[in-house]
Amino acid sequence: MSLAAIQMTSVDDVGANLDMAAALLRDATAQGARFAVLPENFAFMGRRDRDKLAIAEVDGHGPIQDRLAALARELDLWIIAGTVPIRVDGEERVWAACCVYDSDGVRVARYDKIHLYDIDVPNGGGERYRESASIAPGALQPVVVDTPVGRVGLSVCYDVRFPELYRALVADGAEILIVPAAFTVKTGEAHWDLLLRARAVENLCYVIAPGQCGVHPSGRGTYGHSAIVEPWGRIVSQAGTEPGVVLADRDASHQAELRQGFPALAHRRLQTAYPPSI
Numbered sequence: 001m002s003l004a005a006i007q008m009t010s011v012d013d014v015g016a017n018l019d020m021a022a023a024l025l026r027d028a029t030a031q032g033a034r035f036a037v038l039p040e041n042f043a044f045m046g047r048r049d050r051d052k053l054a055i056a057e058v059d060g061h062g063p064i065q066d067r068l069a070a071l072a073r074e075l076d077l078w079i080i081a082g083t084v085p086i087r088v089d090g091e092e093r094v095w096a097a098c099c100v101y102d103s104d105g106v107r108v109a110r111y112d113k114i115h116l117y118d119i120d121v122p123n124g125g126g127e128r129y130r131e132s133a134s135i136a137p138g139a140l141q142p143v144v145v146d147t148p149v150g151r152v153g154l155s156v157c158y159d160v161r162f163p164e165l166y167r168a169l170v171a172d173g174a175e176i177l178i179v180p181a182a183f184t185v186k187t188g189e190a191h192w193d194l195l196l197r198a199r200a201v202e203n204l205c206y207v208i209a210p211g212q213c214g215v216h217p218s219g220r221g222t223y224g225h226s227a228i229v230e231p232w233g234r235i236v237s238q239a240g241t242e243p244g245v246v247l248a249d250r251d252a253s254h255q256a257e258l259r260q261g262f263p264a265l266a267h268r269r270l271q272t273a274y275p276p277s278i
């Protein structure tokens with residue numbers, strides 16, 4: 001059981017969230033995980049969007065990033081830290097940075113969420129998000145990173161609705177797609193499993209998608225149902241609505257045989273919609 005997705009109910013107390021993340025990462029390691037993914041906003045979910053500015057960190061250091069590096073080393077575990085709020089110079093906004101730590105605690109990759117959730121939730125009873133008010137969009141540069149469990153492509157939450165990002169990741173050789181999330185309950189019920197399975201099937205990739213669950217200090221609920229999906233679209237492991245850990249193995253030879261025997265990726269004809277620089 002080498003891959004883990006960690007589901008959390010994060011609150012507006014960084015220390016408490018880091019302690020909860022540490023306990024769940026320890027639990028995952030005890031069950032055999034070598035590679036664990038934390039959800040979006042795992043270190044902080046405030047009462048108001050702008051509350052995250054107060055706990056945002058400079059790139060590379062701070063209580064959140066230092067604790068992640070220490071945990072990776074201590075547990076001998078690769079950790080993908082859903083999103084960490086990183087300060088943007090000269091702006092009252094942060095980047096939602098997905099940070100990858102190797103098992104020596106070295107940060108080996110960073111991807112900043114590109115697609116921001118500026119949405120009035122349909123039939124959401126007034127539930128409304130303006131993520132771009134507090135978050136700056138990341139550079140239009142897909143990020144892949146080689147790890148002991150395979151080549152990993154990074155994304156965050158709302159990105160999952162933009163398949164062209166994943167096409168670009170697969171063009172760069174991704175075998176595992178990461179989708180840390182804090183999905184709304186309404187859109188989660190309608191689309192969460194569907195979107196994760198679609199990204200897995202169309203790219204013949206594993207998908208690891210840890211989510212937030214429960215009710216947060218803002219009063220909002222999140223959908224939970226963290227999942228690990230295999231490249232044929234089967235959900236191999238899934239959480240419910242409580243915090244916890246879901247685990248699965250990657251069968252690399254199954255994936256390679258699938259890609260060979262069902263060569264849809266080799267049949268691609270069209271370019272992605274991203275600029276040619278990507």
Ligand SMILES: O=C(O)CNC(=O)[C@H](CS)NC(=O)CCC(=O)C(=O)O
Nearest residue numbers: 117129131157158182183184187220
């Ligand atoms: O702020 C919160 O309380 C929780 N949400 C988040 O942190 C983020 C940014 S607002 N959520 C999403 O991107 C949800 C996407 C989504 O739900 C969809 O694509 O339908």
